[in-house]
Amino acid sequence: MYRVNKQSHPEVNGPIAEAIFMEDQPLLLVDNPLSDPFNIAADFAGQNISWHDLLHKHSKLLMAVLEPGSFVLRKINHAFETLTGLDQQQLPLNHQNICIFDLLADVDDNFPEQLYRRHLLPLVLRDVYGICHDRWRFLDEPLVATFRPTGTTEPRYIQFWLRSQHLHVQRINPDLDEFAGFGLRSIAPEDIVLYPEWEQHLNLDNYKVTGQWLWEGLDVTNRELLQRLIASLVDRESIFEEEKFQSLTQQMKSLFRSHGGILLSVQHEKIKLYRIKNGRIRQTTLSSLHSLDNSHFLQAASHNHVLNVPDLKSHCVTEFEKKLVSQGIRSMLLIPLVLACQQENSDTQQLMGMVVMLSDRRNNFDHLDISHGQKLIPALRTALRTANQLPFNHIHPSVEWRFREEAERRSWGLPPAPIIFEKVYPMYGISDIRGSSEERNHAVQRDLLEQYTLAIAVIDAVLEQQNISFLQQLHLNITEKAQRLAEGIHVEDEVTAIEYLRQHLEIYFDYFQTLKGQVPKAIATYKAACDNSQGSACSAREHYDYMIHDITSRLRKTWEYWQQKMQAIIPHYCDVEVTDGIDHMIYCGAAINPSFSPFHLHALRYEQIRAVCDCARTCLQLKNDYDTTIEVTHLVLIQDITIDIYHDEQTEKSFDVRGSKDTRYEIVKKRIDKGRDLNTKSRITQPGMLTIVYSTDDEWDQYRQYVHYLQREKWLDTEVESGTVEPLQGVTGLKYARMRILPDLPEAKITT
Numbered sequence: 001m002y003r004v005n006k007q008s009h010p011e012v013n014g015p016i017a018e019a020i021f022m023e024d025q026p027l028l029l030v031d032n033p034l035s036d037p038f039n040i041a042a043d044f045a046g047q048n049i050s051w052h053d054l055l056h057k058h059s060k061l062l063m064a065v066l067e068p069g070s071f072v073l074r075k076i077n078h079a080f081e082t083l084t085g086l087d088q089q090q091l092p093l094n095h096q097n098i099c100i101f102d103l104l105a106d107v108d109d110n111f112p113e114q115l116y117r118r119h120l121l122p123l124v125l126r127d128v129y130g131i132c133h134d135r136w137r138f139l140d141e142p143l144v145a146t147f148r149p150t151g152t153t154e155p156r157y158i159q160f161w162l163r164s165q166h167l168h169v170q171r172i173n174p175d176l177d178e179f180a181g182f183g184l185r186s187i188a189p190e191d192i193v194l195y196p197e198w199e200q201h202l203n204l205d206n207y208k209v210t211g212q213w214l215w216e217g218l219d220v221t222n223r224e225l226l227q228r229l230i231a232s233l234v235d236r237e238s239i240f241e242e243e244k245f246q247s248l249t250q251q252m253k254s255l256f257r258s259h260g261g262i263l264l265s266v267q268h269e270k271i272k273l274y275r276i277k278n279g280r281i282r283q284t285t286l287s288s289l290h291s292l293d294n295s296h297f298l299q300a301a302s303h304n305h306v307l308n309v310p311d312l313k314s315h316c317v318t319e320f321e322k323k324l325v326s327q328g329i330r331s332m333l334l335i336p337l338v339l340a341c342q343q344e345n346s347d348t349q350q351l352m353g354m355v356v357m358l359s360d361r362r363n364n365f366d367h368l369d370i371s372h373g374q375k376l377i378p379a380l381r382t383a384l385r386t387a388n389q390l391p392f393n394h395i396h397p398s399v400e401w402r403f404r405e406e407a408e409r410r411s412w413g414l415p416p417a418p419i420i421f422e423k424v425y426p427m428y429g430i431s432d433i434r435g436s437s438e439e440r441n442h443a444v445q446r447d448l449l450e451q452y453t454l455a456i457a458v459i460d461a462v463l464e465q466q467n468i469s470f471l472q473q474l475h476l477n478i479t480e481k482a483q484r485l486a487e488g489i490h491v492e493d494e495v496t497a498i499e500y501l502r503q504h505l506e507i508y509f510d511y512f513q514t515l516k517g518q519v520p521k522a523i524a525t526y527k528a529a530c531d532n533s534q535g536s537a538c539s540a541r542e543h544y545d546y547m548i549h550d551i552t553s554r555l556r557k558t559w560e561y562w563q564q565k566m567q568a569i570i571p572h573y574c575d576v577e578v579t580d581g582i583d584h585m586i587y588c589g590a591a592i593n594p595s596f597s598p599f600h601l602h603a604l605r606y607e608q609i610r611a612v613c614d615c616a617r618t619c620l621q622l623k624n625d626y627d628t629t630i631e632v633t634h635l636v637l638i639q640d641i642t643i644d645i646y647h648d649e650q651t652e653k654s655f656d657v658r659g660s661k662d663t664r665y666e667i668v669k670k671r672i673d674k675g676r677d678l679n680t681k682s683r684i685t686q687p688g689m690l691t692i693v694y695s696t697d698d699e700w701d702q703y704r705q706y707v708h709y710l711q712r713e714k715w716l717d718t719e720v721e722s723g724t725v726e727p728l729q730g731v732t733g734l735k736y737a738r739m740r741i742l743p744d745l746p747e748a749k750i751t752t
Contacts, residue, residue: 562611
C-alpha cells in the first residue's frame with residue numbers, strides 16, 4: 001500500500017496514521033469505533049488482542065480501501081465483508097476487481113465521476129496551489145446508498161463518507177492550468193469559496209493521484225426505514241389506497257422483521273380490520289370494540305404505549321386473539337393510535353385505531369421495536385385521521401370522477417349528497433371451485449392420521465423399554481381415536497384431536513427422551529412432522545392451501561387479462577371477489593360513462609363470456625396438475641333490465657342496489673351457483689361447462705347469437721343443454737342453457 005509523507009500531511013500523523021497506512025495490518029480508520037459489547041470480553045480472555053485486530057473484527061463501522069481512479073476494492077474489514085457477503089477465501093479481494101459502486105442499488109452512472117471531482121478539487125488546491133482551509137466542510141457531508149446483500153431481498157441503507165485527505169495529487173502538464181483566470185494564488189485561503197462549478201473545470205487526465213481512498217460506512221437501515229415510513233405516512237395520499245397500503249405494509253414488515261401486519265380503525269365503537277391478502281386490501285368488520293374487552297389490544301390502548309406481546313398463545317381471552325393463534329400467530333407488537341380530546345372541560349383519550357405487527361415466532365419483538373413503534377405513532381395517527389376524514393376509499397377508476405365531485409362538494413361545507421348511478425346494466429359471472437370443503441376435510445383427516453400414527457409409534461417404542469399398564473391404556477385410547485378419525489372427521493376434530501395429543505402424550509416427551517432403544521428416533525420423527533407454525537402435522541393441508549391458491553391465482557390472472565381488454569371497449573365498473581374461486585360484478589351504462597351505447601353493451605357482454613370461457617380453459621389442466629376431486633364450474637347471469645346502484649357509506653360494499661327488481665337480481669346472484677334443475681334436481685352448473693342463466697326468451701335470443709360466435713371461434717361445443725331452474729327464495733321462471741367449453745386450440749383466439 002502507498003505510504004504518505006507524514007511530514008507533508010500532519011493531519012494523518014501519529015498512531016492512527018500508522019494503523020491506516022501499514023501494509024500488513026488489518027484496516028482500522030476510526031478514533032472512537034462502535035464495537036460489539038457482547039463478544040469483545042470473550043475474545044480478550046486469555047489473549048493479547050491488538051487494537052488493530054479488535055477494531056477489524058468488532059467495529060460496526062464498515063471500512064474499505066479503494067483505488068482512487070476506479071473505486072475498486074482493495075481491502076475491507078469484517079463488518080464490510082459480512083454485510084456484502086464478499087468471499088475472500090476462494091479468491092483474494094485484489095483479484096476480484098469489484099468496484100464499490102457495483103454493490104450499490106441506487107447510484108446514477110454519473111455519480112462516481114462527480115464524487116471523484118468533488119474530492120479532487122481540494123487536493124488540487126492543496127498540492128498544486130498550496131491552498132488549504134480547515135473550514136471546507138463539504139466533504140464531511142455523509143451520503144446514503146442502498147446495498148442489496150447477497151442472499152436476501154431486504155435492502156440495507158448505508159451512510160458513508162469518502163476520506164481523501166491523505167492522497168497526493170500532481171499536475172502532469174504544469175502549463176495546462178484550468179484555473180489560470182481565477183487568480184487563486186492572490187486570494188487568501190479564508191476568502192476562497194469552493195463552488196460546485198469549479199469541479200467541472202478540472203481536467204481529470206492532467207492529474208496523477210497517488211494513494212488510496214478510505215471508505216467508511218454505517219448501517220442506518222432502521223433510521224432510513226423510519227424516515228421513509230414517516231414521509232410516506234404524512235403525505236396527502238390516503239393510506240387506504242391499495243398501492244400505498246401495500247408499500248407501507250412491506251416497509252413495516254422490514255422494519256419490525258415481521259411476517260405480516262394489520263390495521264385496526266375504530267369509528268363509532270366499530271372496528272374495521274385492514275390487511276393485505278393475495279396482493280389486495282381486505283377489509284373485515286369486528287362486532288364491536290367491546291369484543292376486545294380484557295384483550296392485549298385494549299391494554300395497549302389504555303396505557304397509550306406500544307405493547308410487546310411475546311407469547312400470544314399463553315394468554316388470549318378474546319375470540320379475535322384465539323383466531324390469530326389458530327392462524328399461527330405467536331407474538332405481536334401493538335402500536336396504539338390514541339387521540340386526545342376535550343369533553344365537558346375534561347381531557348379524554350379516544351382510540352382511533354391500532355397497528356398490529358404479527359410474527360409466527362415467539363419473542364420476535366424487543367425493546368428496539370418498541371422504540372421504533374413509539375417514534376411512528378405521530379405519523380401513523382396523522383395518516384389514519386386524514387384517511388378517515390376522506391369519505392371515499394378504494395374507488396374503482398371508472399367511477400372515481402363522481403366520488404371526486406362529491407368530495408369537492410363536501411370540502412366546501414355542503415351537506416352530503418347520495419352517489420347514485422341510475423339505469424346501469426348488471427353483468428355477473430362466477431367461476432366456483434366445487435368440492436373444496438370436502439377436499440380440505442380429507443386433508444385434515446390425512447394430517448391427523450399421520451400425526452396419530454407417529455404418536456402410536458412413539459408409544460410402541462416406549463413400551464419396548466417399559467411395559468407399563470398406564471402406557472398400554474394410553475396406547476388403546478390413541479388407537480381408538482385414530483380408528484374413529486379414519487372413519488370420518490367432525491368439525492371440531494382439527495382442534496380437539498391435536499390438543500388431546502398435546503395434553504396426553506407430548507407432555508411426557510421430556511421423560512421419554514431419557515429412554516433408550518427406538519424412543520429418541522420415534523420422538524424426533526414425531527417432532528419433525530410438527531415442526532411448523534401450526535405445531536402439528538399439516539403437509540396435506542399445506543398442499544391443499546397451495547392448490548387452492550394456485551387455482552384462484554390462475555383464474556384471477558386470466559380474468560385481469562380480459563378485464564383490460566374490456567375496459568378498452570369502454571370504462572365500466574368491475575368488482576372482483578376471490579374466495580373459493582372468483583366472481584365478478586360489472587355495471588355499465590351512460591351514468592358511468594356518457595359515451596355508452598348499445599354497441600358497447602353487446603361488445604362487453606360478448607367479451608365477458610369469452611373471459612369466462614378462458615377462465616374455464618385455465619382450469620382444464622387441473623386434473624393433470626393435481627390428484628384431486630376438486631372441479632371448477634362457470635356461470636353467467638343475464639339481466640337485460642337496468643338497475644340503479646348507490647354508494648352507502650355505512651356498509652363495506654362499494655355499491656348496493658335499490659328497488660324491488662334490483663333486490664330480486666341480488667337474491668338470484670347470491671344463490672344461482674347452487675341452483676338445481678327443476679326436473680332432474682341436478683346442479684345447473686357442471687365442471688368444464690358454461691352455464692348461462694336468463695329470465696326471458698328475448699334475453700336468450702340475444703345471447704344465442706353470442707354463443708353462435710363462440711362456437712364458430714371454437715370456444716364452445718355445438719351441443720346446447722337447457723332446462724328450468726328450481727325457484728330460489730320466491731324467485732321463479734329462471735331458465736338456463738349449458739354448453740361444454742372446448743380445450744384451447746391454436747386457432748381458438750382469432751379475434752383477440
